[in-house]
Amino acid sequence: MIDLKLRKSLTSDGTAMVLDIQLNIAQGQFITLFGSSGSGKTSTLRMISGLMTPDEGHLLVKDKSWFDASKSIHVSPGKRKLGYLFQDYALFPNMTVKENIAFALADSKDTVFLTELLESMDLVQLQDFSPAQLSGGQQQRVALARALAVKPEILLLDEPLSALDHSMREKLQEYILSIHRKYSLTTILVSHDVSEIIKLSDLLIELDNGKIRRKCTPREFFGAGLTSAKFQFQGEIIAIHDEDVVHIIHVKIGSELVKVVCDIDETKNLTIGDKVMVGSKAFNPLIKKI
The missing domain is CATH 2.40.50.100 (RNA polymerase II/Efflux pump adaptor protein, barrel-sandwich hybrid domain)
Structure with missing residues (x-):
């Protein structure tokens, strides 16, 4: 589904680093990029989204070229069928919940899908509220619904729950997993939370200084020596x-x-x-x- 081989020279905390990764991600997989700060996780998401231009390589999604340095192909972020959820909810303060989600709809007249998103995120009772009237968890549900409004093929999640308390994180994890399955998404998560990674992910990709160090299941990675534990x-x-x-x-x-x-x-x-x-x-x- 996603075939990428990307290379980008970066500077992290004043130190030069070359992000050089090659991945093949199957349709419907939920993978997590894991590693220390500055290892290249967020930069990888930004290159997939088109917000950062690689120096070399290619990115194919369902055999469609989103980027190819050798052919001077670079599909703009707005034309890539993906949803991107950040730590910062970035909701429009002057719009209601419903208006925030409707703004991102691929088809502005698709009121059926808008209603479906409001129902899926338990936002029907909050649809006329402004972001300022919502809790952090409620705002994040709106942001997730808005990311889905474009009917993405890929969902990118950059530590979206890190600012929430433990109880709210668990609830939002359930929403994310449910949405991933319901819409058959290919989801790429950046997270440092071990329980979150184990709960959500099929595959963990460990990045170290811009390179892929290891690929395995989360339980294999975190449970080495504990895999047969009771x-x-x-x-x-x-x-x-x-x-x-x-x-x-x-x-x-x-x-x-x-x-x-x-x-x-x-x-x-x-x-x-x-x-x-x-x-x-x-x-x-x-x-x-x-």
Whole structure:
């Protein structure tokens, strides 16, 4: 569905970097771009959207060329059938919810699809509200509905839920997954939230200094060593206590505190504040730094 091979010279925090990636993404896949800040995740989305022009390479979507440096092809962002959802909702403050969504409709007269989007996002009761009257989560649902109004072939999500609290994030994740499936979208997400990535994604692409370092399922990536564990949770280390021959690791998981007994050698690379996966296999606790 998406065949891309793109190269772009960038500068991140004053350091030169060459973003050089090659990907083939199947129709209907939900993939996540993962990596440290400055690794090239958002720049990749911007090149796919047309907001950034690659130096070299090509981008094919359903065998249609959106970009080809060798042939001087560069389809403008407005003519690429995609929806782009940012951290910043970027709603028009002087328009109602309904007007914000209608503004992006591929066919301005398609009131049936407009109603469908309002219903899908649970926005019918809010359709005459202005953005200022909405909560962050409600504004993000409007922004998602607006991104879908163009009937995109590709949905790009650049950490769209990072500004929301945990409860609202979970609700919006359900909306995104439901919409992805309902409209058979090919979705590309940038996220650092492990539980979000595992919940939503079919495939994880790890970027490191502009290059693809690894491709695998989220559970394979985050659960290395824990893949056959009976259960798995994500948490944060808040304390490490030395008990002679073992260490007691205190891990905050949601609102709960879990204590994990570990061999001293296992904790050499663990420090307070680390994000970890905790599991159990054959009644033995397992812990892995994310």
